Amino acid sequence: MIERNPIYPGIIELNFQAREVLGCNVYLIYDQDEWALVDIGYEETVDDYVEIIRKLDFPLSRCKALIATHADVDHVQGLAKLKTLLKAPVYAHPAAVKPLAEGDPLWTMAAIEAQGLSLEMPKVDVDHEVSDGDTIQVGNLNVEVWHTPGHTNSQLAFRIGDVLLSGDNIYRDGCIGAIDAHHGSDIKAFVESLKRIRDSDVKWLAPSHGPIFANDSEFLNQTIRRVEGYLKMADFGTLAESWPLMDQWDEEVENGILPDGLRR
Template sequence: MSGQFPDLDATVPLVSAAELKARVDRDEHVVVLDTRRPDDYESWHIDGENVTAINVPFTAFMDGDDPAGGVPKALLEALPESYDAPMVTCCAKGISSLYVAEFLTREGYDIVALDDGMRGWAGLYESTPLASEFLPDEAVVRQFVRPSSGCLAYMIVSNGEAMVVDPLRAFANEYAAAADDQDASLVHAVDTHVHADHVSGVTAVADATDATALVPRGAAERGYEGDADYVDAGDELHVGDVAVEAVALPGHTTEMLGFRIGDVLLTGDTIFTDSVARPDLEEGDEGARDAASQLYDTIEDIAEFDDDVLVAPGHTSETASPRDDGTYAATLGELRKRLPAFRRDREDFVDAILDGMPPRPNNYETIIAANLGREDVDDSEAFELELGPNNCAAGE
C-alpha cells in the first residue's frame, strides 16, 4: 500500500475494468463505492441499472493520520439491504480506494478494489457486430464502445478490406487488431466531424496501417491543419465489395457527415438512441440557435429514410438501453416513436434543445484544437483530456 496511508496489514483483491463490466453485464447487483471528491463523482462515475453507486470520500475513512474508528455513517446509510458481493471501491487512479478497501476488509466486508481506478475504467473498450439483416451480404459492421464515456466507433469489413469510422486515438491499435481478426486490411480511417470529447485516431490509425486518413471537407472551413485528406457529402468510399456513401448531416457541427451502408446509417453526433446532438460546441452560445435550426433540418432529412433503416450513432449514454444483440442502435421507426425531435415544429425544437444542454465536455476547446491539427498532444495527454463524460447530447 502507498506510504501516504496507514498500513492496515490487509490484502485486497484487485478487479479489472473488464471483470467489473462482466458482472454488470450479467445483471449482478453491484455496489461501487467511489472515494473521490463529490464534485468529481457528480461529473462522472460508474453507473447502470443494476449498479448502486455510492460516494464517500476517502477522508471519511481517516482520522488525521490514523484510520477512522469505524465504518463511516454515510456508507452505512447508503448501502442497500442486499447486493451481490463483493463491493467494489474505486477512485481516480486506484490508490486511495485501495486503502478504503483494506479498511473495509479489516471491518469484515467482502470487497475488491478496481485496478487503476477510473483510469482503468476509461481504458476499457469492447466491440459487437451490428445485426447482419441490415447489411449487404458481403459486409460486416462492428460497433466499438468505450463504456466510460459512451463513445462509439465502427468498423466496416468486406472481402479483405476494412474502414473505421470515428476511431479514438487511445485505441488506435485495437482497430488494426480487429481488422486482422477479420482477415482484412484497413483502407480508410474517417471521422464524421471534428470531435469535441475525444482525440481523433484517424491519423494514428493511418500511421500504423496502410489506411487513408479522412475528415469531412467542411473541416477545412474550420481551419483544419492536420494531415488527413477530405471526404465530401455524396462521395462513395469503397471497402471490399461494398460502397459506403457519405451523407451531409450538419447541426451538431457544420461539417458533420454520416455514412450509409445498406440499411445502416452511421449518424455520428446527430441523433442518438435516446436524444439528439447539442449545437453549441462549434460557435458557442452565440451560434447555438442557428446550429439548432440547422439540426432540425437535418432531422427532417433523416425522417425521409425508411422506418427499417438502422440508426447507429456516435455516442450512447447511461439512459440508453442496448438492443437484444448488445449494440446501441435503433431503427428509424423506433426513433420516430421515441424521440420528440421527430414531432416538434422548428421553434419548439430549437427552444427544447437550447433549454436541455448539460455542461460542455471536459477540455473540449483543447480537444477541438488537437483535432483541427492546431495543437499537439501526446498519447498520455490525449487520454487525460478525454477522462469524464462526453456530454455531446442535448436532453431535449
C-alpha cells in the same frame, strides 16, 4: 483470433465486439479483404482498438479509409496516431479539413476554458474530402455519404443497406449532439437533417454514442419538435449532470444485447 460479431452484415462496432465501452462508437466496415473505420475516439484507446482489429484477423495493410464523422475531439483525437500506424488515408467533410489540420481546440471542443477542459488535439491532414451524395467503396460494398449538419457543420452520416451510421444526430433516448455555435452548430440545419433521417427508408440508426435502434417517425418527430423549440427558447444550453443512456449502453455491450428484429 476471435470470432467476428457484426451488428449487421459488413459492420462491426468495436466496443460491442470487445464487450467493453472504450469510448465513442467505432464502426469497422468490411467486404472481402478490405475494411475501413468510421471514427476512432481518443488517442489513449487507439492501441486497444488496433489490437481488437488484429484479433479479428483484418490485415492492417488492407485498411482502405479512416473516416471522420466530424471533427470533435472525442471522435478524432486518435486519428493522427492511427493514420501513422495504418498508413491509411483520412476521409472527412470539407468543413472538417481546417480544424483537423490545425488541431483547433475550439472547433474540435478540445478546450472549454469555463469548464476547465483542456485536451490535446493532434493535427491531422484530410486526404479525401467527401460530402453529400459521394460514395466510399470498401470491397464491393458501397458506403453512401450523407451530409447532415446541425451538431456541427461537418457532420456526416453513412448509409450501408438498411443501416445509417448516424453520427451525433440522434441517440436512442431522443437526445441529440450538443448544440454549440463555437463548433459550427446550426439549429435550423439540425431540424432538416433529422427530418431527412425520419423520411428516409433507413430501418436502423447506428449512432456515434450508445446502442443501435430502429428508425421510427414518431420518435423522430418528438425530437424534431423539441429542437424546433430551441429556436425561440432563451434557456437552451443547460448542462446535464449525467447521461443514463450510457449506463444502459455499458450493460448492453457487456451482455451482447442487440435490438429485436435486427438482422445479424
